[in-house]
Amino acid sequence: xxxxxxxxxxxxxxxxxxxxxxxxxxxxxxxxxxxxxxxxxxxxxxxxxxxxxxxxxxxxxxxxxxxxxxxxxxxxxxxxxxxxxxxxxxxxxxxxxxxxxxxxxxxxxxxxxxxxxxxxxxxxxxxxxxxxxxxxxxxxxxxxxxxxxxxxxxxxxxxxxxxxxxxxxxxxxxxxxxxxxxxxxxxxxxxxxxxxxxxxxxxxxxxxxxxxxxxxxxxxxxxxxxxxxxxxxxxxxxxxxxxxxxxxxxxxxxxxxxxxxxxxxxxxxxxxxxxxxxxxxxxxxxxxxxxxxxxxxxxxxxxxxxxxxxxxxxxxxxxxxxxxxxxxxxxxxxxxxxxxxxxxxxxxxxxxxxxxxxxxxxxxxxxxxxxxxxxxxxxxxxxxxxxxxxxxxxxxxxxxxxxxxxxxxxxxxxxxxxxxxxxxxxxxxxxxxxxxxxxxxxxxxxxxxxxxxxxxxxxxxxxxxxxxxxxxxxxxxxxxxxxxxxx
Ligand SMILES: [Mn+2]
Numbered sequence: 079x080x081x082x083x084x085x086x087x088x089x090x091x092x093x094x095x096x097x098x099x100x101x102x103x104x105x106x107x108x109x110x111x112x113x114x115x116x117x118x119x120x121x122x123x124x125x126x127x128x129x130x131x132x133x134x135x136x137x138x139x140x141x142x143x144x145x146x147x148x149x150x151x152x153x154x155x156x157x158x159x160x161x162x163x164x165x166x167x168x169x170x171x172x173x174x175x176x177x178x179x180x181x182x183x184x185x186x187x188x189x190x191x192x193x194x195x196x197x198x199x200x201x202x203x204x205x206x207x208x209x210x211x212x213x214x215x216x217x218x219x220x221x222x223x224x225x226x227x228x229x230x231x232x233x234x235x236x237x238x239x240x241x242x243x244x245x246x247x248x249x250x251x252x253x254x255x256x257x258x259x260x261x262x263x264x265x266x267x268x269x270x271x272x273x274x275x276x277x278x279x280x281x282x283x284x285x286x287x288x289x290x291x292x293x294x295x296x297x298x299x300x301x302x303x304x305x306x307x308x309x310x311x312x313x314x315x316x317x318x319x320x321x322x323x324x325x326x327x328x329x330x331x332x333x334x335x336x337x338x339x340x341x342x343x344x345x346x347x348x349x350x351x352x353x354x355x356x357x358x359x360x361x362x363x364x365x366x367x368x369x370x371x372x373x374x375x376x377x378x379x380x381x382x383x384x385x386x387x388x389x390x391x392x393x394x395x396x397x398x399x400x401x402x403x404x405x406x407x408x409x410x411x412x413x414x415x416x417x418x419x420x421x422x423x424x425x426x427x428x429x430x431x432x433x434x435x436x437x438x439x440x441x442x443x444x445x446x447x448x449x450x451x452x453x454x455x456x457x458x459x460x461x462x463x464x465x466x467x468x469x470x471x472x473x474x475x476x477x478x479x480x481x482x483x484x485x486x487x488x489x490x491x492x493x494x495x496x497x498x499x500x501x502x503x504x505x506x507x508x509x510x511x512x513x514x515x516x517x518x519x520x521x522x523x524x525x526x527x528x529x530x531x532x533x534x535x536x537x538x539x540x541x542x543x544x545x546x547x548x549x550x551x552x553x554x555x556x557x558x559x560x561x562x563x564x565x
Contacts, residue, residue, distance in 0.1 A: 079135065079136070080134040130160045201317070216261075218261070218292055508559050
């Protein structure tokens with residue numbers, strides 16, 4: 079067997095194996111595979127990515143590599159052949175990675191989504207091209223229900239595209255090695271230097287610069303430095319709905335952010351990923367979209383989704399994205415984790431009641447009453463369910479759901495971090511979590527390590543020794559905002 083193709087990727091070795099894209103292969107009746115792996119046994123060579131070679135030897139099938147040649151001979155094509163094959167490869171990639179045209183074009187008819195539609199298409203193309211050209215992809219997603227469903231939507235879309243699913247009949251599947259697709263968690267809205275260190279080590283295991291997908295985090299100001307540094311090791315795509323930092327555009331291939339497009343945090347990352355997935359596969363799993371919307375309390379949400387809680391349980395106990403997917407395939411698994419989560423939350427709420435201080439505040443000149451509740455959450459254990467952000471959600475929701483018109487702000491405090499949750503009426507009287515966080519950063523300088531989120535839900539991290547002082551200042555700022563006195 080002979081294969082003539084462009085080197086898409088190669089193994090990390092001084093006598094590497096090559097992944098070839100063979101654009102002319104269809105014309106060769108013996109072998110129609112476009113992707114061929116060339117294993118070097120009898121030969122010794124080290125050609126560069128993008129060079130075109132001809133390899134001949136025995137044909138083999140390999141569970142890891144798909145179609146394979148055990149090379150007896152490898153020659154570098156002359157320059158005319160190089161140019162011809164490169165042009166053919168580019169044309170083939172462009173043709174095979176054309177985004178689908180979903181009907182209707184948008185799942186929800188909406189101005190911000192309409193503004194983002196060209197970006198959905200562009201990101202879909204980027205992802206498919208990376209898969210087709212055998213580029214390693216790291217999906218790093220936020221660990222809440224929105225982040226997990228975002229990760230699952232794009233992972234499934236990538237695998238569906240690789241396996242030549244519906245809508246792409248007639249082409250061979252892409253032999254994307256298992257190690258080329260990895261998913262990891264991030265436990266808050268910020269991509270930071272600790273994550274970068276982990277990711278960089280992974281990236282250095284490949285010859286080809288991998289793609290880093292940051293989902294439901296990584297698009298805000300506090301992520302800037304780590305994203306900028308990550309750009310040396312990765313091409314980066316950010317899909318997010320946290321308040322954006324426009325400087326991140328210059329460090330990323332694509333920056334898809336609902337707020338930057340005139341939308342709100344109701345346009346969840348899962349919703350954005352669902353639209354991207356619709357351009358890569360015939361029918362992405364709609365449940366994932368609904369769970370994302372429910373998880374982030376989006377205005378688009380509909381129905382009741384126990385998956386939200388079950389997913390948060392799995393994420394906190396560090397299960398894999400594959401485990402999370404089982405909840406959508408098997409009702410019994412969902413039921414088990416949902417019940418485990420409910421029980422743990424009831425226990426937590428019992429502890430919270432004993433550790434919460436409630437302040438009643440006259441709002442807008444005494445016309446109505448607002449409530450601030452402050453919970454010291456040191457009863458929570460690290461890496462156990464519920465997480466601090468879920469705990470403060472539950473504590474806050476218990477009050478917010480009891481009276482939809484009540485201006486209520488909840489603060490959850492634990493050693494080195496503090497979270498805000500606020501009801502819509504609290505926002506209406508002037509409570510803005512990000513504004514308060516900005517003032518705390520000004521006041522406490524570098525003792526504040528990071529902070530940010532949405533106006534009605536945000537958190538801040540700081541050095542433990544200033545914790546009590548920051549709590550005190552946050553309580554005062556919140557009281558002032560709820561009384562309608564802050565700008
Ligand atoms: Mn989200």
